[in-house]
Amino acid sequence: MEQQHETTPVWVQAWDPAEGSERVRALFADRFGAEPDGTWSAPGRVNLIGEHTDYNGGLCLPFALPHRTYVAVRRTDGDAVRLVSAQETSGVREVALSEVAPGTVSGWPAYVVGVAWALREAGHDVGGFDIAVDSCVPYGAGLSSSAALECAAAVAIDALYGLGLAGTAEQPDDAGRTALAEASIRAENEIAGASTGGMDQAVSLRARSGHALLLDCRDGSTRHVPFDLSAHDLALLVIDTKAEHALVDGQYAARRAACEEAASRLGIATLREIDLDGLGDALAALAHGTGPVGEGRDEVEVLVRRVRHVVTEIARVEEFVALLDDDRVEEVGAPMDASHASLRDDYEVSCRELDVAVEAAREAGALGARMTGGGFGGSAIALVRAGAVDEVAAAVAAAFAAEGLHAPAFLVATASAPAA
Known part of the structure; x- marks a missing residue:
């Protein structure tokens, strides 16, 4: 059956x-x-x-x-x-x-x-x-x-x-x-x-x-x-993909180690020292630098991709905040979309469930969507019209069913109080 x-x-x-x-x-x-x-x-x-x-x-x-x-x-x-x-x-x-x-x-x-x-x-x-x-x-x-x-x-x-x-x-x-x-x-x-x-x-x-x-x-x-989305008739839909992630399985630590290795090769304390204007030179230096004996081009290309994600992601945070400061909340979908693409392709921490959630939310009318958190499973978020929350959630649930995936769960996120 x-x-x-x-x-x-x-x-x-x-x-x-x-x-x-x-x-x-x-x-x-x-x-x-x-x-x-x-x-x-x-x-x-x-x-x-x-x-x-x-x-x-x-x-x-x-x-x-x-x-x-x-x-x-x-x-x-x-x-x-x-x-x-x-x-x-x-x-x-x-x-x-x-x-x-x-x-x-x-x-x-x-x-x-x-x-x-x-x-x-x-x-x-x-x-x-x-x-x-x-x-x-x-x-x-x-x-x-x-x-x-x-x-x-x-x-x-x-x-x-x-x-x-x-x-x-x-x-x-x-x-x-x-x-x-x-x-x-x-x-x-x-x-x-x-x-x-x-x-x-x-x-x-x-x-x-x-x-x-x-x-x-x-x-x-x-x-x-x-950050009051309700004032703009918007909502943030969180999609728990039920693809359970675990940060102690080595993948997260491997990404961190790659970033530290890249920073060391570039002679800097952290990748924060590279801005968008200097990204091209930094990537070129990595690509043409000398690594450990026996290291192949694939390993070097991995470092290039990891650095490219981090530097462009920091720039996307600055863009996102500038849009909020200018009360252009509806425009933050573009950096959200770009963030997901970078995490999927350059940082390689997305997964099938996260990609299905993001794509289905966008097709159902989300203004932007991306994975959130460390990746390898976990949740995605989608910026949606307040009146379309149920519609977008239903579309994502249907997409998961069509793909034969476990049913996701949903919540609407509002900015709340700290530990007390």
Whole structure:
């Protein structure tokens, strides 16, 4: 019998904050037999443009999703961390903070205890705690579920141990939140073993509701760029392709290593030092330079393509922001389209599902569409007329069914609040 594929769009709704808090509080009470000291949460993110630029000292433009990861936490004596998650059935995990080091913690607990470890490494007095986790950030969708977990843990630990870094919801401490983001990045890179840049943690902790975050990854500076699509009768449709991505399988790290190799050959600290005017000369220098003995032209051409993507992508971020600043929001579709082509062809991080999503959305009337996140699966985004959201989602779902792919899921993204 021929397999039937779902063509009715499936929508992923964000929880109301009160619902998320109550869910995780009830989970804590059930698993630990006590009440937590409090609940905290942090958002996933969508990156509008600026992919694979963060670890190259470049620019990116993410914003915080309304979809959040919630934690209920209780401070305890000693240095033991006990962890439970609504997303798994393996019971209570336990890790001693004094034993945490790179390679010692596996699975999702690494993202939590890694933050505590990094804060201790930075000189903060952090001890044990019990933590329960629940989340409506789609897992494996390229929407930064890992950073949401890290940053929710970070603001909880900050509060419970009186570190004074996060500030308040009304008056966030940007310098302190930058320090919490740095601890979260160390957790992901060194304890969880994912070689990511710092964009995800920065936006989860430093975002502002109603704004995108222009992040300069060379110096960590930010600018909050107003981003209210509803005022222009537009919406940002996020398409979770269900092609699960994983950043620890080596492909992401290979892209990062290629960029570092190219920068080294060019005698620069990061690829950010190359602008569009100098791109041709840089690519020529790479193409004609001397590499390791036995290196073929294919390897050199890979470096050329990787550099070309990074430099042109940074320029596309600048173009996108200039259009927003000029209130020409409907024109940002062009750099979105160009970004996807570059990620597909030069950086080679797209996949069949992402390409089908992007092409189907455009054919259904999207003003622009591109993959978002690290790639190799995950999600795509499409800028659409507000009244056409359901129509475009249905067209994408139908395209996936026609291609014999697993049914995607959808959400509408609005720029939301940071971890708190």
